[in-house]
Amino acid sequence: MRKQVVETGYDTLAGDYLAWSTQVEGDPRDRFLQQLTRRLPDGACVLDLGCGAGLPSTRRLAERFEVVGVDLSEGQLRLAREHVPEAGFVRADLAEVAFHPASFAGITAFYSITHVPREEHAALFRSVAQWLQPGGLFLATLSAARGPDWTGEWLGVPMFFSGHDAETNRRLLQSAGFELVLDEVVEMREPEGTVSFLWVLARKEQTDALSGECSTSLTSTP
Numbered sequence: 529m530r531k532q533v534v535e536t537g538y539d540t541l542a543g544d545y546l547a548w549s550t551q552v553e554g555d556p557r558d559r560f561l562q563q564l565t566r567r568l569p570d571g572a573c574v575l576d577l578g579c580g581a582g583l584p585s586t587r588r589l590a591e592r593f594e595v596v597g598v599d600l601s602e603g604q605l606r607l608a609r610e611h612v613p614e615a616g617f618v619r620a621d622l623a624e625v626a627f628h629p630a631s632f633a634g635i636t637a638f639y640s641i642t643h644v645p646r647e648e649h650a651a652l653f654r655s656v657a658q659w660l661q662p663g664g665l666f667l668a669t670l671s672a673a674r675g676p677d678w679t680g681e682w683l684g685v686p687m688f689f690s691g692h693d694a695e696t697n698r699r700l701l702q703s704a705g706f707e708l709v710l711d712e713v714v715e716m717r718e719p720e721g722t723v724s725f726l727w728v729l730a731r732k733e734q735t736d737a738l739s740g741e742c743s744t745s746l747t748s749t750p
Contacts, residue, residue: 533688536686538599539603540603540685542601548719552716557669561585563710564665564729565592568634568665569633571594574632574634575631575659576595576636578599578622579598579605579608580599583612586608586611586612593634596618597617597618598617598618598625599640600620605617622637622640623645623651623652625746630659630661631659632661633664633665634664635660637666641669642669642671642689649691650704657705661732666730669726670728674693694713697728708729710729711726711727711728712726712727
């Protein structure tokens with residue numbers, strides 16, 4: 529039910545969400561994305577979890593990398609295919625999609641994991657670690673403060689949010705086999721008020737060099 533709320537909400541919002549996002553002040557996405565991209569070789573395989581309409585992150589990633597985007601909302605994916613035709617896209621639940629091990633050099637999740645129920649976050653982080661090549665990088669925007677799961681009206685549609693506090697997120701990532709390269713709580717201003725997120729760039733334990741080879745076929749879908 530909670531995930532259906534998210535799917536239906538973003539199907540309804542689609543293009544309106546893009547317009548809303550341009551009004552956010554102080555979004556550090558570009559700064560952190562640069563930290564990721566400068567650490568990856570050209571042509572590397574990158575997975576964008578919760579790619580939405582493909583702007584701005586998926587398009588920017590696709591300028592240098594081979595990109596696969598995953599999103600629950602078909603309405604968002606229709607826009608993403610138009611905005612970033614060179615990327616591949618999969619409609620799936622972030623917590624249920626499955627890729628072969630070591631498929632990606634980098635994985636991103638911008639503002640998407642807060643729509644996944646918190647009890648599924650630990651397993652999702654373990655899956656991300658499995659999908660990454662040794663030494664691969666995970667860039668994610670996570671909740672910074674723990675509160676009760678929330679379902680209510682957001683941007684005019686029903687929506688669901690869930691998350692842990694920053695310290696719990698750090699612990700779960702480390703337990704999944706990640707080293708935290710960058711770790712910062714950043715405050716920004718949305719049209720409705722000030723919000724804070726934990727931004728992390730995490731590296732999977734490295735036992736070998738990045739291969740740079742892509743193997744992005746799904747092992748299963750919801």
